[in-house]
Structures are given as C-alpha cells and as structure tokens.
C-alpha cells in the first residue's frame with residue numbers, strides 16, 4: 514500500500530492551502546455575517562483551475578482526479594465551508610453531465626461548468642420528499658418536442674447565485690406497470706420561462722452558501738435536454754450523490770482541521786492558573802483526540818476518492834467517509850468552542866462559525882441515518 518500523495522496531489526494541496534489562507538480566510542467571517550457572496554474569490558478559483566480538477570481537459574476541466582479534487586475541497590473548507598459546499602454541489606451537477614450526458618450535452622453544458630466561471634445546481638429535494646427521494650412529485654410531461662416541467666424543489670444550493678447556469682432536475686414522467694414513478698433527470702437552464710428561483714432560506718449557519726426554493730410552472734425545455742437514459746433518472750442522481758458524499762466528508766475534515774488549528778494556537782497562548790491551558794491534561798487530551806479522528810476522516814475520504822479514481826466500487830467507503838467525517842466534525846467543533854471558553858462563543862473567533870455551520874454536514878446528501886441504511890445494504 515502506498516499512502517504517499519503524488520507530486521501532483523501535493524501541489525494541489527499546497528496551492529489551495531496558500532490560496533485559502535491568503536485569499537479566502539480573511540473574508541470568511543464577513544461573508545458568513547453578511548451572506549454577500551464572494552464572486553471575486555470564485556473567479557480566482559476558476560482561473561486557478563480549482564472548480565473542475567477531475568474533468569477531462571477536452572471539456573474545460575483540469576484532467577486530474579477525485580483525490581486531487583477532495584484535497585482541494587478540504588483546504589477550501591478549512592477557510593470557508595460555504596465555498597466548500599458551493600464547490601461540492603457544482604461538482605455534483607457537472608459530474609452527472611460528465612457521466613450520463615451525450616457528447617453534445619457535455620460540450621454545451623459541462624465545458625462552462627468545468628471551467629468554473631459558471632456553476633450548476635442539483636435539484637432533487639421537495640417539500641414532501643427528502644430522504645425518500647423516490648416519492649418526488651415534480652412532473653415532466655412530453656409535449657411534442659418539449660418536456661413541460663411542473664413542481665417545487667426546496668433547499669437548493671447554488672441556484673440563487675448570479676453565476677448559476679442550470680439545475681439538474683429530477684421529475685416524474687409516468688408510472689411503471691408496478692405503479693412506481695418513472696423518474697428522469699433534466700438539464701434545465703436557469704432563466705428558462707417558468708423556472709423561478711424563490712426565497713433564500715433563513716438558516717442558522719452557513720450563510721456563505723446560498724440555498725433557495727425553486728418553482729417550475731409550465732417550464733418548457735427541448736426534448737433532448739433529458740439527461741441519460743429514460744427511466745434511470747433517480748439511479749443517476751443517486752450515483753452522483755455517492756461522489757458528493759466524498760466531497761462532504763472532505764468539507765467536514767477541513768472544518769475539523771480548522772478547529773484543531775485554532776484550538777492548538779489558542780491553548781498555547783491562553784494562560785489560566787499561571788500556565789498555558791495546553792499544559793492541563795483535560796485540554797491536551799482533547800487536542801490529541803481531535804488530531805486522531807481528523808486523520809481517520811481524511812484517510813477515509815481519500816480511500817473513497819482513490820477507489821472512485823480507479824473505477825472500483827466505493828459505495829461503502831463514500832457513505833462511511835461522509836457519516837464518520839460529518840459526525841466527527843461536529844464533535845471536534847464543539848470541543849474547539851469548549852477549549853476557547855467564553856471567547857469561543859463570540860463571532861470574532863472562527864470556531865464559533867464552524868460550530869454553527871458543521872451540523873449541516875450530517876443532513877445534506879443523505880442524512881446520517883440514510884448513510885447507515887446505505888452502509889447496512891453493503892454488508
């Protein structure tokens with residue numbers, strides 16, 4: 514076994530870390546407080562090729578792999594988890610087109626997404642269909658040479674941003690003989706008449722990531738905007754989500770690493786009872802435990818990404834990485850606030866931001882309970 518990162522991977526990690534420290538981190542608190550999206554930073558990320566590392570150069574990507582992409586996501590999330598979440602969802606949309614799109618669709622839609630100046634959204638969840646994704650009600654009916662989409666999607670990341678190009682939308686196009694919904698996925702360009710981006714949600718954290726309602730009212734798209742095989746839409750969406758779970762794990766590891774870094778620095782300089790608090794075993798043991806679980810989370814997402822890059826099954830590993838890293842990150846963020854004492858509860862200290870943001874990682878792209886269901890199925 515070789516645990517050494519390649520020179521290329523090390524370069525990606527070093528470049529992203531430097532960019533995250535110098536450009537993203539200084540603005541992260543302001544972005545989280547105001548919710549004003551850092552388009553300038555995203556533009557720079559696109560220029561540096563960070564938005565499409567694993568996609569083929571033929572379609573505007575970096576010609577890299579998912580190990581490199583996840584390392585990049587970890588480093589970005591260490592500075593701003595909102596940007597990490599943006600990237601994760603943008604990748605979901607682009608990846609689904611890469612895997613299931615026709616040559617023409619890839620040229621037209623994947624290319625701008627892989628270049629990163631435009632981003633895509635992934636629209637599956639509805640008011641009455643979250644974990645039970647097969648129960649969606651949004652419909653897509655064929656009318657001549659057009660699909661007509663009607664319905665509501667909720668909690669949709671990225672679509673509210675000015676540079677959102679499209680959403681990959683799951684909708685029901687009929688019933689099978691067994692009475693099950695036939696679900697297809699569609700490329701729906703933002704701005705198509707009948708496609709409305711609704712209110713932005715008032716979240717408890719992660720204001721640096723945009724989340725909106727989306728409405729489709731007689732929204733007409735060309736017949737060939739269907740993505741992949743007819744009737745296989747849900748399976749395609751779920752396959753894309755499997756990759757997304759690696760990204761969410763990397764976000765969790767990045768947030769946890771940021772909490773450890775801040776806690777270590779704080780514990781070394783905060784004096785109580787005449788000595789730095791790191792000298793108290795109650796604090797130093799917490800730091801040691803944090804370092805151990807973070808490394809385990811990192812190894813798990815890297816293994817899942819490596820399996821994916823090598824075209825090997827990775828269902829168990831992706832779900833295990835997501836489940837473990839998201840729950841681990843919440844515990845680490847809580848310990849980080851504890852180590853900071855009262856200061857940890859103040860916005861001025863980055864750990865307070867991570868503490869409110871981190872819970873989301875256990876909910877998006879399949880809750881912890883759903884991951885356990887997926888994992889059990891693989892046993």
Ligand SMILES: Cc1cc2nc3c(=O)[nH]c(=O)nc-3n(C[C@H](O)[C@H](O)[C@H](O)COP(=O)(O)OP(=O)(O)OC[C@H]3O[C@@H](n4cnc5c(N)ncnc54)[C@H](O)[C@@H]3O)c2cc1C
Nearest residue numbers: 635636637638643644668669670724876877878879880882
């Ligand atoms: C900020 C944010 C961004 C999001 N971005 C997107 C996005 O871009 N695109 C998108 O499509 N969706 C997005 N989502 C939706 C997200 O994926 C769902 O919220 C998630 O899948 C859970 O669905 P739900 O909220 O309907 O909860 P529910 O499915 O109603 O679950 C409620 C609770 O019941 C549990 N539960 C449900 N079924 C079972 C079961 N069989 N066994 C055990 N427990 C169960 C769940 O784990 C959970 O604890 C986002 C959500 C948020 C909050």
